[in-house]
Amino acid sequence: MAGIYLHIPFCKKACHYCDFHFSTSLKYKDELLDALVKEIHLQRDYLADETVETIYFGGGTPSILEATEINRLLGEITQLHTVSSSAEITLEANPDDLDKAKLQALRQTPVNRFSIGIQSFYDEDLAWMNRVHRGAEAEASVKRAQDAGFENITVDLIYGYPLLTDAKWKSNIQKVFELEVPHVSAYSMTVEPQTALATFIRKKQSPPMNDQQSAEQFTYLMEAMQQRGFEQYEISNFCKPGHYSRHNSNYWKGVKYLGIGPSAHSFNGETRQWNVANNPRYIEALTASTIPAEREVLSETDRLNEYIMTSLRTIWGLDKQKLDTIAPGASAQLDTQTAKFFDKEWLIEKDGILYLTQTGKLYADHIASELFF
Incomplete structure (x- = not known):
């Protein structure tokens, strides 16, 4: 049993809190996709013939990809690996990407699970985060996905930031319940170095995060989820029975996984490796049939x-x-x-x-x- 993660390093905008590897320019998108295909082939022996049970498109914003591009990557994987017929195939998506036409196109791919980055249903919060979408669009995207036949959906929420009053936090959670999604991931806002948010706080353009606020909102989240029959199967993850994220659960259980793409990590039980977090260098290395990764033998x-x-x-x-x-x-x-x-x-x-x-x-x-x- 194993998983494959593909890092798609493109976003329309840079969220103020994010320190993941991404680019807001699509200039090298075609070359990057060619490099991903090349790495899939070069890394074909990494999982040592393990059956692939989960495939996860992360980022960045993987929903930027066209359905044909997703099918191309999945086709290369299935050509080189034994992929379970019941594999969980997740696509991280921003609400603004999931219009009716895109969802219809995605129905023609093997993708069977969405992770939708909602974060909040309040416009002022989303603007403060520098998100592309707005609250009404967040709600509508979930409904559109459900109408298109996608039932295995998780949504992301963030708590513990200055604009989020307790009343707004309770409202965000209630909205998720009303949407009847079976899985929720909720994270406390953290201030990472080298992000816009860190700069704003340093220049006193934004107040710092409040640990007490975060703890109280997390406590309310746990209680509300429990009352609604959600299991807290991991600190930040809640689901209805039987709706665990199989891919992320494998990370926590120490299952082998292969990471494809710039900044992606891989783990085979004995070693860990990670690719360079730089799109041009990643493309250059793969064009020369070299995997641009550092490797660590775990003691x-x-x-x-x-x-x-x-x-x-x-x-x-x-x-x-x-x-x-x-x-x-x-x-x-x-x-x-x-x-x-x-x-x-x-x-x-x-x-x-x-x-x-x-x-x-x-x-x-x-x-x-x-x-x-």
């Missing part, structure tokens, strides 16, 4: 810490027995670090598996870092 400590970091975030928890398969005796060493979190009621243990409590989820990163080897 035993790396693998222990990665498992702690990813597993604790999930509904499946941290299995101490699995720790010992990575390094014999590791669970006993871990036990020396967990007592303080049991005392605070941030962690619980059941049948040898550690889980974050509802309060513990507010401190997930801190707890994981304290448990690292």
